[in-house]
Amino acid sequence: MPRADAQRNRARLLEVAEEVFAERGTTVATEEIARAAGVGIGTLFRHFPTKEALLQAVYLARLRRLTDDAATSPSLTDWIRHAVEQSRVKNAFAEALTEAGIDPRGAAAEVHRDLLAAIDTMLRRDQSAGTVRPDLQVPDVIALLAGASRAVEVSPTSQSQVLNVLFAGLRP
Amino acid sequence: MPRADAQRNRARLLEVAEEVFAERGTTVATEEIARAAGVGIGTLFRHFPTKEALLQAVYLARLRRLTDDAATSPSLTDWIRHAVEQSRVKNAFAEALTEAGIDPRGAAAEVHRDLLAAIDTMLRRDQSAGTVRPDLQVPDVIALLAGASRAVEVSPTSQSQVLNVLFAGLRP
Amino acid sequence: MPRADAQRNRARLLEVAEEVFAERGTTVATEEIARAAGVGIGTLFRHFPTKEALLQAVYLARLRRLTDDAATSPSLTDWIRHAVEQSRVKNAFAEALTEAGIDPRGAAAEVHRDLLAAIDTMLRRDQSAGTVRPDLQVPDVIALLAGASRAVEVSPTSQSQVLNVLFAGLRP
Amino acid sequence: MPRADAQRNRARLLEVAEEVFAERGTTVATEEIARAAGVGIGTLFRHFPTKEALLQAVYLARLRRLTDDAATSPSLTDWIRHAVEQSRVKNAFAEALTEAGIDPRGAAAEVHRDLLAAIDTMLRRDQSAGTVRPDLQVPDVIALLAGASRAVEVSPTSQSQVLNVLFAGLRP
DNA sequence: CATGAATGAGTATTCATTCAT
DNA sequence: TATGAATGAATACTCATTCAT
Numbered sequence: 001m002p003r004a005d006a007q008r009n010r011a012r013l014l015e016v017a018e019e020v021f022a023e024r025g026t027t028v029a030t031e032e033i034a035r036a037a038g039v040g041i042g043t044l045f046r047h048f049p050t051k052e053a054l055l056q057a058v059y060l061a062r063l064r065r066l067t068d069d070a071a072t073s074p075s076l077t078d079w080i081r082h083a084v085e086q087s088r089v090k091n092a093f094a095e096a097l098t099e100a101g102i103d104p105r106g107a108a109a110e111v112h113r114d115l116l117a118a119i120d121t122m123l124r125r126d127q128s129a130g131t132v133r134p135d136l137q138v139p140d141v142i143a144l145l146a147g148a149s150r151a152v153e154v155s156p157t158s159q160s161q162v163l164n165v166l167f168a169g170l171r172p
Numbered sequence: 173m174p175r176a177d178a179q180r181n182r183a184r185l186l187e188v189a190e191e192v193f194a195e196r197g198t199t200v201a202t203e204e205i206a207r208a209a210g211v212g213i214g215t216l217f218r219h220f221p222t223k224e225a226l227l228q229a230v231y232l233a234r235l236r237r238l239t240d241d242a243a244t245s246p247s248l249t250d251w252i253r254h255a256v257e258q259s260r261v262k263n264a265f266a267e268a269l270t271e272a273g274i275d276p277r278g279a280a281a282e283v284h285r286d287l288l289a290a291i292d293t294m295l296r297r298d299q300s301a302g303t304v305r306p307d308l309q310v311p312d313v314i315a316l317l318a319g320a321s322r323a324v325e326v327s328p329t330s331q332s333q334v335l336n337v338l339f340a341g342l343r344p
Numbered sequence: 345m346p347r348a349d350a351q352r353n354r355a356r357l358l359e360v361a362e363e364v365f366a367e368r369g370t371t372v373a374t375e376e377i378a379r380a381a382g383v384g385i386g387t388l389f390r391h392f393p394t395k396e397a398l399l400q401a402v403y404l405a406r407l408r409r410l411t412d413d414a415a416t417s418p419s420l421t422d423w424i425r426h427a428v429e430q431s432r433v434k435n436a437f438a439e440a441l442t443e444a445g446i447d448p449r450g451a452a453a454e455v456h457r458d459l460l461a462a463i464d465t466m467l468r469r470d471q472s473a474g475t476v477r478p479d480l481q482v483p484d485v486i487a488l489l490a491g492a493s494r495a496v497e498v499s500p501t502s503q504s505q506v507l508n509v510l511f512a513g514l515r516p
Numbered sequence: 517m518p519r520a521d522a523q524r525n526r527a528r529l530l531e532v533a534e535e536v537f538a539e540r541g542t543t544v545a546t547e548e549i550a551r552a553a554g555v556g557i558g559t560l561f562r563h564f565p566t567k568e569a570l571l572q573a574v575y576l577a578r579l580r581r582l583t584d585d586a587a588t589s590p591s592l593t594d595w596i597r598h599a600v601e602q603s604r605v606k607n608a609f610a611e612a613l614t615e616a617g618i619d620p621r622g623a624a625a626e627v628h629r630d631l632l633a634a635i636d637t638m639l640r641r642d643q644s645a646g647t648v649r650p651d652l653q654v655p656d657v658i659a660l661l662a663g664a665s666r667a668v669e670v671s672p673t674s675q676s677q678v679l680n681v682l683f684a685g686l687r688p
Numbered sequence: 689c690a691t692g693a694a695t696g697a698g699t700a701t702t703c704a705t706t707c708a709t
Numbered sequence: 710t711a712t713g714a715a716t717g718a719a720t721a722c723t724c725a726t727t728c729a730t
Contacts, residue, residue: 005729006693027199029720040695045722047693133340136333143330144337147323155315161308162315168305169341178710201703212712214707223704349708350714371543373699384716389701391714477684480677487671487678495663502659505652509660512649513685522689545724556691558728567725 010047013037018058026055056108063111070118076126076141077167084148084163133172144170182219185209190230198227228280235283242290248298248313249339256320256335305344316342354391357381362402370399400452407455414462420470420485421511428492428507477516488514526563529553534574542571572624579627586634592642592657593683600664600679649688660686 016037020028030051034044048054066083073079119138126132144166151162188209192200202223206216220226238255245251291310298304316338323334360381364372374395378388392398410427417423463482470476488510495506532553536544546567550560564570582599589595635654642648660682667678 003693009693030722031720041722042695042724043693049722051721133337136337137330139327140330140333140337143323143327143334146326147319147321147334149319150322151315151319154318155311158309158312158315161312162319165305165308165312165316165341166337167341168343169337169339171340181711202705203703213705214712215710217705218710221705347714353714374701375699385701386703386716387714393701395700477681480681481674483671484674484677484681487667487674488681490670491663491665491667491678493663494666495659498662499655499659502653502656505656506659506663509649509652509656509685510681511685512687513681513683515684525690546726547724557726558691559689561726562689565726 006047009037009039009043013039013044013047013054014057014061017054018061021055021058030054060108060111063108063115067111067115067118070115070122073122076119076122076132077170079122080141080145080148080166081163083145084152084159130172132170136170178219181209181211181215185211185216185219185226186229186233189226190233193227193230202226232280232283235280235287239283239287239290242287242294245294248291248294248304249342251294252317252320252338253335255317256324256331302344304342308342350391353381353383353387357383357388357391357398358401358405361398362405365399365402374398404452404455407452407459411455411459411462414459414466417466420466420476421514423466424485424489424492424510425507427489428496428503474516476514480514522563525553525555525559529555529560529563529570530573530577533570534577537571537574546570576624576627579624579631583627583631583634586631586638589638592635592638592648593686595638596661596664596682597679599661600668600675646688648686652686 013033017033020033020036024032030044031041033054034041037044044054048057065086069082070079073082116138119141123132123136123138123141127134127136148162148166152159155162185205189205192205192208196204202216203213205226206213209216216226220229237258241254242251245254288310291313295304295308295310295313299306299308320334320338324331327334357377361377364377364380368376374388375385377398378385381388388398392401409430413426414423417426460482463485467476467480467482467485471478471480492506492510496503499506529549533549536549536552540548546560547557549570550557553560560570564573581602585598586595589598632654635657639648639652639654639657643650643652664678664682668675671678
């Protein structure tokens with residue numbers, strides 16, 4: 001199983017890891033993830049030489065998806081709604097990385113920059129259109145998104161109310 | 173050493189545990205907490221037969237403080253602001269609130285009930301006064317508070333903006 | 345089992361570790377040593393926080409015994425004979441430590457110094473008495489002892505001949 | 517790639533393995549050796565079905581060189597001097613000699629026999645000439661050579677003194 | 689034949705929990 | 710009651726070996 005299957009394995013590991021980390025927290029044994037992906041631990045560690053590296057990769061993949069969505073989303077609120085709906089349970093990744101002593105900005109500078117840029121574009125556009133409060137900045141948006149995800153995680157049945165309140169608060 | 177010292181030990185352990193968990197995450201070794209509290213590991217386990225039990229106790233203590241604050245707070249937003257400001261480093265409160273979320277396990281039931289009741293009182297009062305949207309329910313409030321704590325944790329410099337947006341969104 | 349038994353455990357671990365390392369090489373699993381000593385691995389690691397630390401401790405204990413013997417030995421050759429006879433199989437400790445990147449001199453400065461001093465005393469005494477070649481220096485003695493131990497290890501039946509040759513070569 | 521390249525690979529692996537084992541100990545990962553030889557790990561295992569087999573092959577190559585030298589050396593002491601000077605870092609030869617010691621495993625029997633015969637020839641010649649003690653036997657010679665290599669390895673600056681003492685001891 | 693991805697047993701180390709003192 | 714040594718299951722990671730391409 002050469003290059004082709006190797007890449008498939010890597011992709012599968014990432015996918016499975018995201019799910020498992022989400023469902024059972026970032027403290028799950030790496031072996032659990034390997035098992036869930038149907039590969040030996042050796043394979044997992046060949047692709048990600050460290051549990052932290054795996055965590056990083058999962059985290060970066062998430063950021064990339066967020067960035068892509070931001071680039072094509074019609075509005076900031078649509079993007080937030082989508083992101084919150086997507087965020088599978090326990091999105092404790094940033095936290096995990098922070099705990100691990102890794103500054104996500106440092107480790108993943110480019111991806112981070114892209115995400116910030118994409119948010120910035122959306123934000124300015126909507127602010128110009130007068131649909132979003134003008135005093136909002138990119139870091140605030142990130143904080144609010146993280147908060148909304150957490151809120152929905154705490155009380156899934158409150159999802160629509162949480163978004164209602166947030167979107168109402170975002171209006172100028 | 174009579175009961176007095178035992179109780180003092182228990183109190184000190186709770187206090188120290190909250191600090192250490194907040195600063196270094198809930199994965200710190202229990203021995204670290206014992207050391208920080210100046211007692212032997214055996215003493216810690218005498219007071220809290222399980223690490224889980226210690227965590228629970230810390231969370232319950234937090235919930236009790238939240239409840240007390242709710243009982244004396246002039247308004248829902250004041251309470252939220254106070255809670256968010258209090259939330260020490262890390263997602264201290266958020267975690268506590270997650271636990272409070274829906275599934276109040278056994279012994280903690282009473283504390284949870286009290287907190288929900290206190291929030292309910294505040295909420296109804298403010299809704300009657302017309303300062304808070306009428307479609308809001310107690311679980312939504314908890315979710316929003318957890319979210320706000322998380323948001324501030326992610327971007328501490330966004331604290332006032334986060335609260336601005338949240339409070340704007342809470343208005344009817 | 346307080347202090348008393350703890351010290352007994354430590355001593356037993358050292359003793360057993362020396363034997364097992366000697367018999368089976370320094371690559372034996374630490375767990376083997378714990379088992380042979382009749383304690384859990386946890387106990388082993390409580391006493392020696394690292395396999396390397398255990399290796400060090402065993403090595404230092406050997407050096408100390410060599411030093412003590414040197415202090416009381418009537419002559420250099422008696423000391424060498426005794427040391428060679430004592431050296432259980434595979435005395436690969438120095439090697440192990442060198443491989444591990446530890447300079448024994450650095451890590452165990454004092455013990456080393458004492459040994460060198462003891463050898464120096466013996467050597468000068470015998471050289472003054474005219475029983476040992478005057479051009480010999482302390483490092484040569486150490487090298488020769490290490491060599492003799494190795495020689496006997498390679499061919500145990502040659503022990504007396506190896507010593508005969510060595511002692512003949514040591515004479516002025 | 518015909519037989520030629522395969523043999524070249526095998527030779528290169530042996531050469532590189534000797535160097536790497538000598539420099540970094542026999543615990544280096546086989547993959548390191550493959551990498552250093554510029555071949556895939558699969559190729560290494562095709563030529564040497566086991567790490568043990570590779571080690572054996574390296575040792576045997578050394579023994580063969582020792583044998584060849586013995587066949588052409590003018591005297592036992594010259595041979596020993598040459599062997600000790602050759603012994604690369606670490607106890608390369610010593611280990612090889614340990615293996616040669618007593619228990620020539622299966623396939624290596626012939627090489628061992630040749631070496632012992634070559635030493636025997638030298639030894640008898642020099643004993644007849646009266647330049648070497650008559651009570652010395654072949655295993656003693658092997659042991660002494662192994663010991664000398666080890667001694668020089670322990671204290672490289674003592675090389676000439678070690679040889680002085682040894683050669684003095686070898687005289688009748 | 690060569691390659692290198694996959695495998696999984698093995699290893700050092702940690703940590704919650706127990707228990708003798 | 711407090712202490713901390715002992716315990717061993719659990720975990721991240723390595724490495725010899727196999728095998729599909």
